[in-house]
Amino acid sequence: xxAVDQGFKFTLTPISxxxxxxxxxxxxxxxxxxxxxxxxxxxxxDIYVSQSYxxxxxxxxxxxxxxxxxxxMETFDNLMLTxxxxxxxxxxxxxxxxxxxxxxxxxxxxxxxxxxxxxxxxYGYSFEAIPLSIGQRLYDCVVFExxxxxxxxxxxxxxxQSSHPYCDEMNVAQSYNFTANDVVQIRIDFSPTTLVEVYxxxxxxxxxxxxDSHHIKYDDGCLDTxxxxxxxxxxxxxxxxxSTTLYGYEFTATPLTERxxxxxxxxxxxxxxxxxxxxxxxx
Numbered sequence: 001x002x003a004v005d006q007g008f009k010f011t012l013t014p015i016s017x018x019x020x021x022x023x024x025x026x027x028x029x030x031x032x033x034x035x036x037x038x039x040x041x042x043x044x045x046d047i048y049v050s051q052s053y054x055x056x057x058x059x060x061x062x063x064x065x066x067x068x069x070x071x072x073m074e075t076f077d078n079l080m081l082t083x084x085x086x087x088x089x090x091x092x093x094x095x096x097x098x099x100x101x102x103x104x105x106x107x108x109x110x111x112x113x114x115x116x117x118x119x120x121x122x123y124g125y126s127f128e129a130i131p132l133s134i135g136q137r138l139y140d141c142v143v144f145e146x147x148x149x150x151x152x153x154x155x156x157x158x159x160x161q162s163s164h165p166y167c168d169e170m171n172v173a174q175s176y177n178f179t180a181n182d183v184v185q186i187r188i189d190f191s192p193t194t195l196v197e198v199y200x201x202x203x204x205x206x207x208x209x210x211x212d213s214h215h216i217k218y219d220d221g222c223l224d225t226x227x228x229x230x231x232x233x234x235x236x237x238x239x240x241x242x243s244t245t246l247y248g249y250e251f252t253a254t255p256l257t258e259r260x261x262x263x264x265x266x267x268x269x270x271x272x273x274x275x276x277x278x279x280x281x282x283x
């Protein structure tokens with residue numbers, strides 16, 4: 001009889017986007033171009049990814065991570081970024097959910113891990129990694145640190161801000177004065193972009209009409225309200241350590257000619273005029 005070639009059937013299983021994602025170990029980027037780093041959209045169940053990214057150009061001292069506003073992860077799924085700061089301190093930042101803010105990495109390299117559970121899967125994450133060279137960043141920080149403040153003769157709002165991002169080991173002291181005679185108070189409205197690392201300090205200080213001194217230390221709760229300072233002049237004291245440096249602060253200072261209820265946020269310390277007099281006598 002005649003031999004019949006039965007042949008063979010091969011079933012090829014395509015490699016899914018999630019498999020490719022899980023096997024991706026990261027990349028080293030040359031040059032100063034920005035790069036998009038992202039998960040699959042949506043991501044898959046029970047996935048664990050560990051990646052490393054770096055910019056090899058020697059001028060890169062910091063990386064800005066600018067998140068796509070579609071970024072959304074289930075509450076129990078985690079994106080973790082880690083890096084070694086210039087003081088050799090290990091810094092870790094966890095991201096989850098939908099309200100993800102831009103972040104600055106104080107290094108030219110970072111590691112990324114992402115894990116998901118077996119329940120709800122959302123869009124995932126997507127961010128642009130933007131290398132920041134030391135020259136422009138240091139110039140901006142020097143200008144900021146040497147700025148001693150301003151006097152404002154006009155009755156209009158003023159935008160006051162740090163450098164973005166700020167630098168390590170900064171100590172900034174500034175004074176702002178609305179000089180028009182009918183200014184009785186100042187309203188402060190922080191921009192939602194304001195982001196100050198928990199170990200860094202932003203303090204607004206003023207002396208009210210009774211001679212009492214008030215020091216308001218900023219925290220994240222200040223983004224949900226506004227301040228009414230009972231004065232026409234206030235001072236800023238800002239300091240940073242040597243680990244994480246973020247976007248910094250930005251706010252609008254508006255002179256008020258009609259008195260409103262004083263409003264504060266954060267941690268407030270008050271020294272009365274009589275307490276100040278007693279301190280002087282003890283010196």
